[in-house]
């Protein structure tokens with residue numbers, strides 16, 4: 001049966017997956033969501049335990065991408081996850097912390113953060129989608145809080161018929177994240193800093209996408225915008241795979257019996273990663289509690305507690321910058337699902353968010369939300385303490401984002417006594433945030449540069465430094481531009497040679 005996708009803001013919109021992926025966002029400003037969820041049966045899950053990550057991916061993705069042939073899906077999965085592009089043969093290995101949770105390491109790809117899990121395959125899915133829908137050349141615009149930008153640049157570099165331009169908040173990314181982006185190679189890439197925070201960058205990109213005049217100007221030049229942000233369905237669907245994969249690994253290790261629940265804990269920013277776990281549950285994977293972990297920008301943790309989403313609050317710059325977000329775009333997809341596909345309700349809530357910066361969901365939706373989600377948050381001090389504690393207790397070095405999740409999980413477990421086997425998503429390699437991790441271990445090396453810190457952390461822990469990060473040393477920056485939000489359109493036109 002053909003899988004179709006609706007817009008969260010207009011249920012009458014019905015498109016194929018190729019259309020959803022090549023367009024990125026619906027014209028009404030809504031996000032594309034599956035009209036129904038394909039089933040993953042217990043028998044299929046059992047069969048996948050003996051399969052490779054590529055095979056697991058092909059199975060799960062084929063169920064959603066019904067307008068792709070199985071061979072096309074397999075080829076995309078093999079191109080993304082094969083050929084040594086991921087440094088671990090398991091692609092997304094699961095590490096057990098004895099007596100503690102299982103850590104799902106999602107950062108063995110080329111940029112050392114979990115965004116690679118989706119952004120290595122998205123260019124392949126997009127190429128096929130554009131071929132099927134007969135569109136023009138693609139212009140990818142990205143707003144990033146750090147990791148998406150680099151992963152998108154790396155995924156799309158030198159992809160035929162594609163250009164990519166990344167905007168990042170000038171003071172909102174870590175030194176390593178910035179270095180990774182401004183040194184990016186490839187002849188179809190651009191990187192530009194904007195004055196403002198991530199939400200400004202994201203709002204700016206969204207405004208460009210929905211600007212009719214700009215869209216027509218691009219079309220006249222044989223170009224069309226698309227998005228590599230997690231609002232793109234092609235970003236979200238590959239993320240479902242690793243939760244299925246983690247469940248298979250737990251079965252294989254005898255930590256679960258078929259049908260047993262698995263809890264999932266996710267350090268959350270834009271709500272994409274945790275939504276993928278929710279969608280895995282909708283397919284029938286036995287997902288128990290979904291624990292949303294926030295940093296001090298705890299707009300999501302508060303929402304799950306109270307049903308009130310309120311972005312009218314101070315914005316903090318934290319040691320987990322990829323979660324420094326006050327507008328979580330993918331939450332709209334969850335709301336749509338919780339409302340039973342009530343597009344009018346979503347339009348109302350999103351309009352309230354736009355006008356008042358806040359909304360309260362109806363009681364029935366809050367009840368459904370709280371039936372599956374739990375939440376918690378921690379500050380930078382607790383994050384640092386967790387890095388030190390986990391290192392001492394298990395000899396396991398984790399980054400700041402993963403530490404937020406580990407902290408929130410321990411608190412959740414203490415509070416509820418819930419001993420269901422848990423998988424904590426580990427979203428970045430610790431060397432991406434060397435300064436914060438070193439400091440957490442009691443070694444403040446304020447006088448050292450980013451690479452000295454990497455070496456100090458290595459000397460202290462012996463934890464291997466991923467080659468893509470070590471290789472950045474001495475690389476010259478290519479992109480030094482900084483613009484205001486209202487100058488973003490000009491930056492895009494200039495990059496496209498239409499300025």
Ligand SMILES: *Cc1c(COP(=O)(O)O)cnc(C)c1O
Nearest residue numbers: 147268269270271272273322427
């Ligand atoms: C993007 C990111 C997150 C947040 O993921 P969302 O899907 O936006 O919720 C967490 N940690 C790291 C390291 C990231 O790069």
